[in-house]
Amino acid sequence: xxxxxxxxxxxxxxxxxxxxxxxxxxxxxxxxxxxxxxxxxxxxxxxxxxxxxxxxxxxxxxxxxxxxxxxxxxxxxxxxxxxxxxxxxxxxxxxxxxxxxxxxxxxxxxxxxxxx
Amino acid sequence: xxxxxxxxxxxxxxxxxxxxxxxxxxxxxxxxxxxxxxxxxxxxxxxxxxxxxxxxxxxxxxxxxxxxxxxxxxxxxxxxxxxxxxxxxxxxxxxxxxxxxxxxxxxxxxxxxxxxxxxxxxxxxxxxxxxxxxxxxxxxxxxxxxxxxxxxxxxxxxxxxxxxxxxxxxxxxx
Numbered sequence: 001x002x003x004x005x006x007x008x009x010x011x012x013x014x015x016x017x018x019x020x021x022x023x024x025x026x027x028x029x030x031x032x033x034x035x036x037x038x039x040x041x042x043x044x045x046x047x048x049x050x051x052x053x054x055x056x057x058x059x060x061x062x063x064x065x066x067x068x069x070x071x072x073x074x075x076x077x078x079x080x081x082x083x084x085x086x087x088x089x090x091x092x093x094x095x096x097x098x099x100x101x102x103x104x105x106x107x108x109x110x111x112x113x114x115x116x
Numbered sequence: 117x118x119x120x121x122x123x124x125x126x127x128x129x130x131x132x133x134x135x136x137x138x139x140x141x142x143x144x145x146x147x148x149x150x151x152x153x154x155x156x157x158x159x160x161x162x163x164x165x166x167x168x169x170x171x172x173x174x175x176x177x178x179x180x181x182x183x184x185x186x187x188x189x190x191x192x193x194x195x196x197x198x199x200x201x202x203x204x205x206x207x208x209x210x211x212x213x214x215x216x217x218x219x220x221x222x223x224x225x226x227x228x229x230x231x232x233x234x235x236x237x238x239x240x241x242x243x244x245x246x247x248x249x250x251x252x253x254x255x256x257x258x259x260x261x262x263x264x265x266x267x268x269x270x271x272x273x274x275x276x277x278x279x280x281x282x283x284x285x286x287x288x289x290x
Contacts (some may be wrong), residue, residue: 047218
């Protein structure tokens, strides 16, 4: 299959998508993703099942994630990042780092709450 | 004991339908089955159930995965009517009403998928109307023409209302 889109074209990600992809670095089933995202974001991002279902179908269609057959006790479908997915997470992480470091000294100038 | 109720809600009035079902469950009537405007309720201990209607817009063969995702996160699957799914969960004492969507984007997608289906239906009946129903010259065709006219009107109204709901949702944040 020809990869029609390159990883850059998916950026920037919404924070929901970014967290879902981060959760799928190791294979995980749907409910596991919800729990992991909530844990990673320290409770700030709680995914609704409708939202997660929509996101998973879309990401699967875009070949960013893939369903894998895993014979675990619950017989639930697990998802995992594809190579394209891994590349997207890395690029988005890099983009965010660059954004933060580029803006750092300017934001500091604002002063006040949150800065010394 | 069960009872049946006839009630009509438009496709974009799912919020109102959810509220009505919640009120019914508080009065001791839990939804059991829905089919073409007929609601079948069973008598239950009055419970504050929050109902949510979801439209499964993709036609992927993954109903089991879909339903288990909701059930794992605490929603009971009550019934399915075409691509609509009725879910419910017991309301908690926290102020927030639980929702199956956690961002506006995905909630909007539900109504966009639905409006696309309505649009497809609308375009097909308009095509049939102009190619077959309108030119035909039988006595009973008059009746069919009127039926088609009504159907086109209903679908057009539904489509426009759904698009307006999409635009309204996009403007306000969830």
